[in-house]
Amino acid sequence: MEINKTINSDNVDLMINMGPQHPSTHGVFRLLLNIDGERIIDVKPHIGYLHRGSEKLCENERYAQVVTLFDRLDYVANLNMELGFCLAVESLMELDIPDRASYIRVILCELNRIASHLLFYGTYGLDVGAMTPVLYAFREREKIQGFFESITGARMMHNYFRIGGIKEELPDDFNNRLSLLLDEVSQGIEECDMLLSKNEMFLARTKNVGIISASDAVDFGVSGPNLRASGIARDIRVSKPYSIYDRFDYGIPVASSGDCWDRYYVRLEEIRQSIKIIKQAMSQMEDGPILAKVRRIARPPKGEIYFRTESPRGDFGVYLVSDGSDKPYRVKVRAPSFANLQSLQYLLKGAYIADAVTILGSIDIIMGEVDR
């Protein structure tokens, strides 16, 4: 009934439902594909299967409690989500964060970025039909998750950042273990790179597939690695430096053609740059307090803020309206995956069914963030 309404059924060759239970839709995402043989004529994405009303829930929780809700938005880059919210509240309250806390935040966020991109690498391998990359990637990701567990006490839903700093001091052997971890991970990245990036079949599957030009990408609100793959060197860490990102020397990987391979390789390169940032942060970090002097129950003054951070998936914006009470009046999350996913309709037209999987994988969506 609903199908008939949306797509003219006269010239439909075959209509297939990709998802919500499909191995490569990366969560509960549904694509209505209208195909002619192996070609996709029309596509209609359906989201909302994971809609939990997070934004509404935020309005009924205290600021400190909201952090836990943000953990569950992009559930593979939790700390980046926490950082976005904490920074928004802090700049609303005009708090000064102790240096050490900022450094720890940056280190953990960049580690989380690496973990998130590794997840992308592994699942992307599966999407194009290679089964080994996922195991290589998860081996490295597992080390990072274990590292997180030793610091925050949780593998995924950390709830580690506080308004004004972080929850707890780091363990004693943090530096040694971190440098060991970085060595292992950077070696692992090179292995992953060798395994997949230059494989002829992988190139054949991803090069010149799902091309989105810079102007189209901007028009669709695409951000993050996807936008950089199209040739625009925009990164919030550089455009509007937040936290202490202006203190590091690192690179922004930018590609020119905007195809799937570029989106893939930009992420791989970002892992290397993140390692660079972490190493610098490690050497710059000094002892000191980890929590600013804030009241237990934060009451930001009346006002509003739109705070942008660079999550692994792109521009993560938190629009926070405060009425001066201990609960936010309105929280709106600008989820990067949400905007990135919009471009899918455009990308998939005329592609092969197999490309649908490749393209969707290369956009790297997390449904927790899309549906909120």
Next chain:
Amino acid sequence: MENQKTNNKESKEDSDILVSTPEQDELISLLTKRFPSVPDININHLQEDIELIIESKNIKSTCRLLKDSSELNFNYLECISLVDYEEKLEAVYHLTSFKLKQSLVIKTSISVENPEIDSVIDIWRAADWFEREAHDLFGVTFLGHPNLEPLLLFEGFEGYPGRKNFPINDYKEW
């Protein structure tokens, strides 16, 4: 206590306008030149974004001008947020110009009784899902949007869960 706080904030706002960066001054002057009739151009002192408060009927023409004028070129629509202030709804558009590397906030009020506003989907395709989401959660009709089907909620969902008067605790899902 309460008074003191608001006083502080006001004074801060004043001082912030004074210390605005040269790029922002440039943008403000550009905007005032472009929109002589618009009364409110503010700087949000926290994020240093310039706010443009307009009437809801002007939204489409303003956005068109902001995107198409060559010196402004706000080509990137970041987000459309709606805030329910009970007596009115407020639509907030966050734009970025890659050319100026500057961001702009457009605010406009929508009446609660007749929540209608022009769609900006012709200007930025990014507006598509943001507007559908706002339609879902706040019941705002975006005139000119080709397909305002429910996006996040299921078909036949009653009520607008984004609004303040939606009963969050009494709501029975099943």
Next chain:
Amino acid sequence: MSIADLFNYFSYVSGLFLSLTIIVLLLVWLERKVLARIQMRMGPMRVGFHGALQPIADAIKLISKEDILPAWADKLVYWFAPIVVFVPAFLLWVTIPFGKNMVIRSLDLGLFFIVAISVLSVLGLIMAGWGSANKYAVLGGLRAAGQLMSYEIPLIMAILTIAILSQSLNLVEIVDKQSQIPNIFIQPLGLVLFFIAGLAELGRTPFDIHHAESEVVGGPFVEYSGAHWSVFFLAEYINTFTISILTVLLFLGGWHWPNIPFSGNLQTILSVFVVLIKTILVVSVIFWIRATYPRLRIDQLMSFGWKMLIPMAFINVTITACIIYYDELPLWILPILSVILLILSAVIIQRKFSKNIINTVQVISAKSLLKEKSEVDIN
């Protein structure tokens, strides 16, 4: 033909069935172990020594699982499809020798028989796809039909070169012809063609397009479960073993090379071992490829088949036939020509891909970006 003969045939068939089942169990274990080693895992370790009994546990699980019939499925077609896939896979073994004198019936037209029977399994896949009343299954069935029928041609052509070379279609005779030099040294191109086309016939990575997990969720097998699915599974592994053993028999010298010095029963037993070891090596290569490569897209698969493999196979057949026909030409021209063709095709593929290998990603320093007044567009 008498009752005793019939009884004999029956014992042959059941013996074959038993040995093939054991081989499949072995292959399942081997695949899991090989993949695990490549992926730096242990693989199955719990059931038996290094998980040796894991396949049996799997089999018991599969048989005891519920057989689900989709509500809209075409019942007859749905239940018959696994049998139609399995019977040809099994029937091939009537004429494939395990070792010296170890063959049920050494058919004069052995290779031709193999080619003809192996075509039938396509029907089973189409039936499964259509009968499941599932769009993914139909899509998978159509993909299977297209893929298997296109790759039949290079496969037959590669077999044909060997038939021309050996002047026979009988597998035993072909192997015996290789007692001095195995065909791999005469026909390296033929081996490559046969192996690639064989992989495509099997639907193994990188040609596992018709049951691609991430695209058509298992293709024709998506609705099957339990015992019927395990029949498909059995057929798939038997086919893997068939292609591998055919590679060994046609190109790697079968039970010759190295020649077994003994005679009598000992020689027979040893010949079986030689063939089995070679076959397992070939199977391991198939598993190795599965662990390493991504999957091709259907159009890439088709264009590779029609534009690359088939022309090469035709050229190969023509060259071989000419050289065999003109007796005065020395045989060593053939391997040289074959290697030249192989290099030529490698160069063509390389040239096709070389334009892809340009790395388009550059790293721009954040410090320099910070100074820019607007966002940088590197295009």
Next chain:
Amino acid sequence: MISLIIFYIISALVLIGSAGVIFSRNIVYASFSLLLALLGTAGIFVLLLAEFLAIVQILIYGGAVVTVILFALMLTKIDDFRSLSNINYWPISAFLTLLALIVLIIGIYQTKIDTQNLGLVKFSKFSNDLFEYWGIPFEIASLVLLVALIGAIVILKDRGNDS
């Protein structure tokens, strides 16, 4: 004796298959029945010691033709074939079939082949015959196939340009 029993079994299969082709309402079942009939014919060829013909029968009819038929059926809507059963031409086809049957029976009785001393033809002799005595017809047949192949490609290419 046993071969006679096998012959009757196979003939029964062929008849069942042929009947299935005619009487089956479901077009896909009909094509599977056709497959059964064709494979049964291959079995009869085997009984007649014509191994080569049997294998060709399986390869071409069982494998290729039925697959192509099924392929075509799957790509079309099954509903389109429902109306086929209403066609009133069956007397004509029945008459033509009967005519063919009569011609066949006469032909079988007229030709005198020694059915007592059947033997397996060696494949090399068979191929020599095919390429020496029947060389020109063979080439003509292959030419026809080539023309068909090229025609198919041309038709496909036209369609490809449309979409």
